[in-house]
Amino acid sequence: MDEKPGRIVLSEEQKRSRRARSIAIAIALGALVILFYVVTLVKGPAVLNRPL
């Protein structure tokens, strides 16, 4: 398929930085999931029972 006119083509540096940023976001989100999981284990049923 022909490339659409005006479409942005990323340079190699832009692609590398985007990939690095995507990996960092994935690691951060993964760490957040693990953190919530571990805290749930630590708190047990009390995780839902907290003063507001």
Place this chain on the structure above:
Amino acid sequence: MPDLPLLRAESMPPMGEGAQFAASSAASAVCGPSVASVGDYMALMKPRVMSLVVFTALVSVMIAPGHVHPVIGFTALLCIAVGAGAAGALNMWYDADIDALMSRTSSRPIPRGRIAAGEALAFGIVLAAFAVGVLGVLVNWLAAALLAFTIFFYVAVYTAWLKRSTPHNIVIGGAAGSLPPVIGWAAARGSLDGRALALFLIVFLWQVPHFLSIAWIYRDQYAGWAAVTGGISVEPCLLFLIIFFWTPPHFWALSLVRTEDYARARIPMLPVVAGAEETRRQIMRYSIVLVPIGAAPWLLGYAQAVYGLTAVVAGTLMVMFAWRVRRNRHGACAARAAHHLFGFSILYLFVLFAVLLIDARVGG
């Protein structure tokens, strides 16, 4: 607080100029897809400032009475660190215009064109929301509210208002840097007595000498409420005060050697507005006041003699470094003395909190 002349409003950049610059730079400085690296985003979070914030909060979490599960303590510190990073990113977003004018800050990601201002703004907001939300859900909402207030104070009160409008900027704005130990304490203890909070806010607004006298007069009630309710007691207030009084000599020492930078950026730092001589006098005064404040945890019976001795010796050294700044007024000697005071002030805070932590672990 010293009586210093406030700058006339017409001599200062209008409010929001930083944000306007930020908005325009988003369209001009960084066009097209971003080339920002992960390191650029890390730099946006002011990692050196963050490390001191985390350390003071860590000490507070460790010395707070009661048991905190290590995972919960770690989560609290992580959220405080991310919250501090968010505040740093929002600060860099707003101050992009003046950062570009000063040699110390011109290599930051936004003035260097690595990150668009809009990206920094979004990054800061997302981080702040995550830090406050996660701290609230996983630790407690008191600590989360304090963290949200700290970020708001640093960005809206200090960065957007005080920094460009008064030479008192870092004195009052220093409250933001003083709050992490209070957040750590709240994270560890989990609840807050309403009366203690009200008194805390009153004394905070009432400023320096009033804070000390009220804390002294009502120390028994504070301690009593804390014992009954598990709320904030005198100890985190003392930690707050130590950092609060430490901030002016720390930053004014830096501003003495960066006066031209600040003048170019039209930031009313004390040396720009009141001159180097007045700044040296104020550094001396705050350093002297810092000695008894630093020793207060020992004087009030919250720490042992080892801490007291360390605080007195470190405080005396701080006064000596301030005295050298006062004496050396010209040329390379003056710059060296200011650099030495700036460097020692960082060591001072680190040593005091480290010894406080060891004291609590060994003695408590």
